[in-house]
Amino acid sequence: MSDMQTTSAEQVADSQLLGQLDSDLLPRHLAIIMDGNGRWAAQRGLPRLAGHRQGLRALQEVLELCHEVGVPNLTIYAFSHENWNRPLPEINMLMGLLKEYLHRERKKFLEKKIRFLPIGRLDMLPHSVRMLVQEVAEETQHFSCRTLAVALSYGGRSEIIDAVRKIVRDIQLGTVTVEQIDENLFEQYLTTYGLPDPDLLIRTSGETRLSNFLSWQTVYTELYFTKTLWPDFRRREILLALLDYQRRERRFGRVPESVPQPSKL
Numbered sequence: 001m002s003d004m005q006t007t008s009a010e011q012v013a014d015s016q017l018l019g020q021l022d023s024d025l026l027p028r029h030l031a032i033i034m035d036g037n038g039r040w041a042a043q044r045g046l047p048r049l050a051g052h053r054q055g056l057r058a059l060q061e062v063l064e065l066c067h068e069v070g071v072p073n074l075t076i077y078a079f080s081h082e083n084w085n086r087p088l089p090e091i092n093m094l095m096g097l098l099k100e101y102l103h104r105e106r107k108k109f110l111e112k113k114i115r116f117l118p119i120g121r122l123d124m125l126p127h128s129v130r131m132l133v134q135e136v137a138e139e140t141q142h143f144s145c146r147t148l149a150v151a152l153s154y155g156g157r158s159e160i161i162d163a164v165r166k167i168v169r170d171i172q173l174g175t176v177t178v179e180q181i182d183e184n185l186f187e188q189y190l191t192t193y194g195l196p197d198p199d200l201l202i203r204t205s206g207e208t209r210l211s212n213f214l215s216w217q218t219v220y221t222e223l224y225f226t227k228t229l230w231p232d233f234r235r236r237e238i239l240l241a242l243l244d245y246q247r248r249e250r251r252f253g254r255v256p257e258s259v260p261q262p263s264k265l
C-alpha cells in the first residue's frame with residue numbers, strides 16, 4: 001500500500017472515531033503526561049532532542065483535535081521539578097525548545113483566544129525563559145474560554161506546600177481565619193485555580209505513575225495509560241482515549257443508580 005493510501009485509510013478510520021464521540025460527554029479538562037520522547041529517539045538512533053522536537057508535533061495535533069471536538073482546558077506536563085536532576089545539556093535543550101515553541105505559538109494563542117497559563121515554580125527557570133513565559137501569560141490572561149496550562153518546573157507536592165505558605169501568610173495578615181480553611185478555600189491558593197479538576201489524565205509511554213503531577217487536582221480523575229510513545233501520539237490516539245473515557249461510569253462514591261448524568265455533575 002502506498003503512503004497516500006495508508007493516510008486516506010487512516011483518515012476514514014479517524015472520521016469514524018470522531019463520529020462516535022458524544023459531544024455532551026467530553027472532558028472539560030484534559031491533563032497529559034507527555035512521556036517517551038527519549039525512548040522514541042533512542043529507537044531510531046537519534047539524539048534525545050529529535051524526540052522532544054517530534055513531541056512538539058504531537059502536541060500540535062492534540063491541541064488541534066481538542067479544539068475541533070471542544071475540550072476547552074488542557075494541562076500538559078512539560079518539565080517536572082524532578083527533571084532538574086537531568087544532565088545540564090538536556091535541561092538547556094528543553095529550555096531552548098520551550099522558548100522556540102513560545103516564540104512560534106504566541107501569535108496563535110492570541111488568534112485562537114487561548115489562555116497560556118504556566119504553573120510551577122517559575123522562579124527556578126532561567127531568566128530569559130521566565131520573562132518570555134510571563135509575557136505570553138500576561139498577554140493571554142484575559143481569555144476565558146480555552147486554556148493551555150503548561151506545567152514547568154512543576155511538582156504537585158511543592159504546589160501544595162506553596163499554597164500552605166500563602167494561607168499561613170494570610171492568616172498572619174488577618175485576611176483568613178483558621179476556621180475558614182476548607183477544600184474550596186485551599187483550591188483558591190493553587191496555581192490551577194479557576195480550572196475544573198481534570199476529568200481525564202493521559203500518560204503515554206507505558207509508565208503507570210503520576211510522577212508528582214497535579215496531586216491535589218487528580219483525586220477523582222479518570223486515568224488512561226497507553227504504551228504509545230508521546231511523539232507517536234496523534235489524532236487517532238487521542239480519539240481512542242476520549243472514547244475510552246466516555247465509556248466509563250464516574251461514580252464519585254455513589255452507587256450506580258444514583259450517578260447523575262454528566263451534564264449535571
Ligand code: IPE
Nearest residue numbers: 034035036037038039040078
Ligand atoms: C518526556 O519524555 C519529556 C520530558 C520529561 C521533558 P522523556 O524525556 O521523559 O522521555 P523518556 O521517558 O526518557 O523516553
Ligand code: IPE
Nearest residue numbers: 033034035077078079080211
Ligand atoms: C514526567 O516524565 C515529567 C514530564 C513528562 C515532563 P518523567 O519521564 O520525567 O518521569 P519519570 O521520572 O519517569 O517518573
Ligand code: MG
Nearest residue numbers: 035036037038
Ligand atoms: Mg520519561
